[in-house]
Amino acid sequence: MRQNESETQVAVRVAGLSKAYGDLRALDGVSFEVPMRRVFAYLGPNGAGKTTTINILCGLLERDGGEVSILGRDVAADPVLVKSRIGVVTENSNLYPELHCRRNLEYTGELYGLSADRRRSRAESLLNDFGLMDKAGAPFGTLSRGMKRRLTIAAALMHEPEILFLDEPTTGLDVPSARSLRDLIRRIVGGGATVFLTTHNLFEAEELADEIVVLIGGRIVERGKVSDIKRRIGGARCLTVSFSQSVSGGDVLGVCPAIRNAELQDGALKFEASDLHDAIAQLVAFCNKENIRMNDIGIREPSLEDAFVSLLAGAGKSDGKDRP
Amino acid sequence: MIQLARALAISRKDVESYYGKPPLVTWGLLFPAVLILAVYIKDRAGYLDVAPGIIAMTLLFGNTSMAAIVITFEKRSGTFERLLLSPLGMGTIILGKALSAAAYGIATSIVLAVGLKACMGLPMARPDVFIAGLLIGSCVFSLLGLIASVMVKEVFEAMTLMNFFRFPLLFLSGVFVPFAQMPGWLKPVAWLSPLTHAGEMIRFGIFGETAFASPWVPVAASLIMFAAVCVLSGLSFQRYARR
Ligand SMILES: Nc1ncnc2c1ncn2[C@@H]1O[C@H](COP(=O)(O)OP(=O)(O)O)[C@@H](O)[C@H]1O
Ligand SMILES: [Mg+2]
Numbered sequence: 391m392r393q394n395e396s397e398t399q400v401a402v403r404v405a406g407l408s409k410a411y412g413d414l415r416a417l418d419g420v421s422f423e424v425p426m427r428r429v430f431a432y433l434g435p436n437g438a439g440k441t442t443t444i445n446i447l448c449g450l451l452e453r454d455g456g457e458v459s460i461l462g463r464d465v466a467a468d469p470v471l472v473k474s475r476i477g478v479v480t481e482n483s484n485l486y487p488e489l490h491c492r493r494n495l496e497y498t499g500e501l502y503g504l505s506a507d508r509r510r511s512r513a514e515s516l517l518n519d520f521g522l523m524d525k526a527g528a529p530f531g532t533l534s535r536g537m538k539r540r541l542t543i544a545a546a547l548m549h550e551p552e553i554l555f556l557d558e559p560t561t562g563l564d565v566p567s568a569r570s571l572r573d574l575i576r577r578i579v580g581g582g583a584t585v586f587l588t589t590h591n592l593f594e595a596e597e598l599a600d601e602i603v604v605l606i607g608g609r610i611v612e613r614g615k616v617s618d619i620k621r622r623i624g625g626a627r628c629l630t631v632s633f634s635q636s637v638s639g640g641d642v643l644g645v646c647p648a649i650r651n652a653e654l655q656d657g658a659l660k661f662e663a664s665d666l667h668d669a670i671a672q673l674v675a676f677c678n679k680e681n682i683r684m685n686d687i688g689i690r691e692p693s694l695e696d697a698f699v700s701l702l703a704g705a706g707k708s709d710g711k712d713r714p
Numbered sequence: 715m716i717q718l719a720r721a722l723a724i725s726r727k728d729v730e731s732y733y734g735k736p737p738l739v740t741w742g743l744l745f746p747a748v749l750i751l752a753v754y755i756k757d758r759a760g761y762l763d764v765a766p767g768i769i770a771m772t773l774l775f776g777n778t779s780m781a782a783i784v785i786t787f788e789k790r791s792g793t794f795e796r797l798l799l800s801p802l803g804m805g806t807i808i809l810g811k812a813l814s815a816a817a818y819g820i821a822t823s824i825v826l827a828v829g830l831k832a833c834m835g836l837p838m839a840r841p842d843v844f845i846a847g848l849l850i851g852s853c854v855f856s857l858l859g860l861i862a863s864v865m866v867k868e869v870f871e872a873m874t875l876m877n878f879f880r881f882p883l884l885f886l887s888g889v890f891v892p893f894a895q896m897p898g899w900l901k902p903v904a905w906l907s908p909l910t911h912a913g914e915m916i917r918f919g920i921f922g923e924t925a926f927a928s929p930w931v932p933v934a935a936s937l938i939m940f941a942a943v944c945v946l947s948g949l950s951f952q953r954y955a956r957r
Binding site: 448449451452469470471473480482485487488489497500501502503 | 716724731791792793795796797798800801802955956
């Protein structure tokens with residue numbers, strides 16, 4: 391019983407997952423857990439192994455090794471049952487171009503065994519929720535890219551899956567479409583589903599995800615909450631200071647040991663502070679001594695992008711060992 | 715039962731998307747009708763010799779091609795993946811895809827036979843055997859098309875692969891050369907051809923006589939081949955899905 395209780399808190403559990411395409415090790419000992427009713431972002435550059443992972447989790451691809459449990463079941467052992475409880479949106483919007491939108495949704499409902507009444511009402515409410523009601527009778531092939539994406543996600547929600555897998559949902563969309571899609575994803579999670587999202591877009595992961603796993607070259611190099619990852623990796627804060635007269639980065643660096651990586655940008659000095667208090671104290675001392683005034687000062691939190699860039703730079707050197 | 719309903723949903727959608735479209739319907743009817751008409755114009759009675767063979771041949775080419783085109787097309791557009799991601803057994807997907815292709819072949823052949831009967835007085839001694847021949851032939855041919863489609867990437871590759879077998883079959887299966895007139899060394903090869911047996915059932919349905927010892931011979935042979943292609947298609951789809 392206790393086992394079952396803990397299972398209900400974990401949507402996906404992956405341990406030591408590996409997959410090779412010939413000589414290429416696409417996944418190499420990947421382990422993670424996805425908590426229920428959260429957005430989980432699987433973040434990585436192109437070719438990291440994100441789609442490979444999703445394909446294995448959804449039963450499209452056989453794994454070479456490792457354990458996979460979706461809602462407490464192995465998709466390789468129980469494919470039909472697991473598939474009936476998950477929804478998958480692949481990288482391409484792949485509904486039937488010749489069928490109109492409502493028929494696409496209803497047909498998907500048929501494949502998942504929904505009754506005729508249920509199909510009709512689900513299609514109706516999803517078309518409504520996704521702002522596609524006026525396109526209900528239009529062939530899927532005639533929709534814009536953003537609308538196609540929305541309808542493909544709607545189709546994956548027809549049977550009210552407990553977990554929704556989204557493979558790079560906003561890739562290739564323009565800014566407003568991507569934004570409205572992110573709002574939609576928030577609403578889906580608000581409705582009680584778990585969302586497993588792959589993305590190479592840091593902003594998106596930062597915006598949406600509760601938990602992030604960073605995958606590079608088939609190995610997990612970082613994991614945790616967004617704020618934790620930023621603190622751990624991009625520890626230094628970034629400051630921008632503009633002075634009343636020009637200074638050179640070299641001058642400042644010489645007398646302010648708490649300041650690193652100074653560079654001049656648009657007349658302002660940009661640098662990283664390993665310790666905010668010390669850096670500012672040293673900077674004020676420098677200004678007083680040189681009789682310079684600070685006109686403006688800006689402090690920027692490290693972004694996930696900073697963290698990501700430093701991870702990517704490190705991935706080449708490190709042994710890629712999984713950090714718990 | 716649940717899976718059967720889902721297979722029927724797949725078939726219905728395919729009829730809607732492909733098989734019910736006017737160009738396919740007219741192709742399935744016009745092609746054999748024109749061939750038979752061409753022979754009929756030359757020789758009013760002689761067309762009867764080739765009519766069963768042409769019906770069987772149309773079934774072979776129509777069903778293998780359509781089944782293969784539909785799957786190859788859906789694999790390319792990514793829609794086939796939707797079926798693999800849905801809660802469907804592999805048998806359900808195969809059944810759904812084969813049923814729609816088979817229904818297309820059977821429906822066009824029946825319309826053709828009715829037309830030939832009305833216009834040229836085609837006899838129909840045993841309509842039950844005729845329809846049984848269409849049924850089992852189109853199922854076997856559709857499954858063969860499905861098998862070819864998961865072995866290749868492009869439509870033309872599927873066609874090339876199948877033509878490698880289909881064209882020789884035309885000469886080996888009693889379509890143009892009646893089984894009885896075949897040289898003895900060719901007969902064993904003809905025996906292994908599904909086209910021979912489907913064609914023979916259609917011929918028996920039309921004339922009420924067969925070149926075999928009994929009309930049950932082609933029925934039994936067809937059923938054995940049907941079982942074989944069922945197993946083969948299951949294996950090839952299983953392999954494709956786990957690529
Ligand atoms: N079917 C395949 N055959 C061979 N190599 C593949 C195949 N699919 C993916 N790969 C390779 O595996 C690696 C991971 O791919 P993928 O999972 O698609 O990455 P991502 O989705 O993170 O961009 C890439 O190097 C890719 O080229
Ligand atoms: Mg990918």
